[in-house]
Amino acid sequence: DAKTTQPNSMESNEEEPVHLPCNHSTISGTDYIHWYRQLPSQGPEYVIHGLTSNVNNRMASLAIAEDRKSSTLILHRATLRDAAVYYCIKAGGTSYGKLTFGQGTILTVHP
Amino acid sequence: EAGVAQSPRYKIIEKRQSVAFWCNPISGHATLYWYQQILGQGPKLLIQFQNNGVVDDSQLPKDRFSAERLKGVDSTLKIQPAKLEDSAVYLCASSLGRGRRSPLHFGNGTRLTVT
Numbered sequence: 001d002a003k004t005t006q007p008n009s010m011e012s013n014e015e016e017p018v019h020l021p022c023n024h025s026t027i028s029g030t031d032y033i034h035w036y037r038q039l040p041s042q043g044p045e046y047v048i049h050g051l052t053s054n055v056n057n058r059m060a061s062l063a064i065a066e067d068r069k070s071s072t073l074i075l076h077r078a079t080l081r082d083a084a085v086y087y088c089i090k091a092g093g094t095s096y097g098k099l100t101f102g103q104g105t106i107l108t109v110h111p
Numbered sequence: 112e113a114g115v116a117q118s119p120r121y122k123i124i125e126k127r128q129s130v131a132f133w134c135n136p137i138s139g140h141a142t143l144y145w146y147q148q149i150l151g152q153g154p155k156l157l158i159q160f161q162n163n164g165v166v167d168d169s170q171l172p173k174d175r176f177s178a179e180r181l182k183g184v185d186s187t188l189k190i191q192p193a194k195l196e197d198s199a200v201y202l203c204a205s206s207l208g209r210g211r212r213s214p215l216h217f218g219n220g221t222r223l224t225v226t
Contacts, residue, residue, distance in 0.1 A: 030211070031211075032211050032212050034214070034215075036215070041219070042219055043115075043202050043204070043217030043218050043219050043220050044154065044202070044204075044215070044217050045217070046214040046215060046216065049212070049214065051212075085153075087153060091211045091212070092211055098156060098159070098167055099144075099156065099215060100156065101146075101153030101154045101155070102153050103152065103153055104153055
């Protein structure tokens, strides 16, 4: 059950868009892609999830490649509060949908 | 809605002692998870309950860790005896349905230090 691959760190400037990439080349047809983020001293926070098509919510957008082997989390206007570790997770493997976290991407937002 | 509640927030014990963590999930959430997060790493799933039954405990060190979820609501995770390498944050999460398409809601965790 291979995990996803994300860059260790990324940087952005405040009020600019941020595109966080994720590779999941071994994804199966029933695996969902989930994104969570974690601020210091807090538990992970759900951001967004999707299966095949692009998804939008109040926090972010999720763009899933046509072959589903990669996806991109888009923060449309980064704020200082978006500085966190972002985890891309391939949810599946069993009928109960095991979520396996990787190392994540540390996002730094500069004022 | 109230979030996932965990207690205690912090715990310091000596090695070979016992410790227990408590979790109260969001009301109505059928699935409950315990994760272990060692400093600098992503959370690792220890055990997953569906209602009060275990559906995945493949990464739970069963010689020292145990967990139960009575009446399909609250859950406790116990370590007996603790080792130095058990120092970590223990996170509880719950979801309405199965994790594949149901978002997980996490508590803020219990930070355990074993000396």
